[in-house]
Amino acid sequence: MLVAPAAQAVCDAGHMCIYVNNDYSGTMRGFSNSKLSWGGFGLDDKASSASANGTSCSKSYYYDNRDWTGDYFYLNSYTITGANYQDPNLSNGAGYGTWATNNANDKISSANFASCS
Ligand SMILES: [Ca+2]
Numbered sequence: 001m002l003v004a005p006a007a008q009a010v011c012d013a014g015h016m017c018i019y020v021n022n023d024y025s026g027t028m029r030g031f032s033n034s035k036l037s038w039g040g041f042g043l044d045d046k047a048s049s050a051s052a053n054g055t056s057c058s059k060s061y062y063y064d065n066r067d068w069t070g071d072y073f074y075l076n077s078y079t080i081t082g083a084n085y086q087d088p089n090l091s092n093g094a095g096y097g098t099w100a101t102n103n104a105n106d107k108i109s110s111a112n113f114a115s116c117s
C-alpha cells in the first residue's frame, strides 16, 4: 500500500507564504516585505497553512489583527534554521506563540519578519 508523503512546501527564498487551504494548497501568497497586512489582498482571515523562508530573518510572525497585534505564532526560516518552518494545518495549533496550541485557521491578518541579521 502506498502512503502519500507528508506534504512539503518551501517558500521562495526570502519570502514567507500563506495558503488558503490545508497542506499548502489553494491560492498561495509569498511576501518578501518585512511587514505586511492582508486586509487589501483578499486573504484576510483565510490562511489555513503557512511556510516561511526568510534569508536574512530567522523568524516569520503571523498575527490575528491587521496591525500586528493580538494572537500570533511564528515559524522558523527553512534556509536559516531548517526545522519548524511550516505548518500544514493551522486549526490544531501553529508554530510557536499564543496560537501554538490554539486554532489559528482562517484568522491570520498580518505578518512580519523578525530576528533579522
Ligand atoms: Ca482557509
Ligand SMILES: [Ca+2]
Pocket (backbone or CB within 6 Å): 044, 045, 063, 064, 065, 066, 106, 107, 108, 109
Ligand atoms: Ca484576523
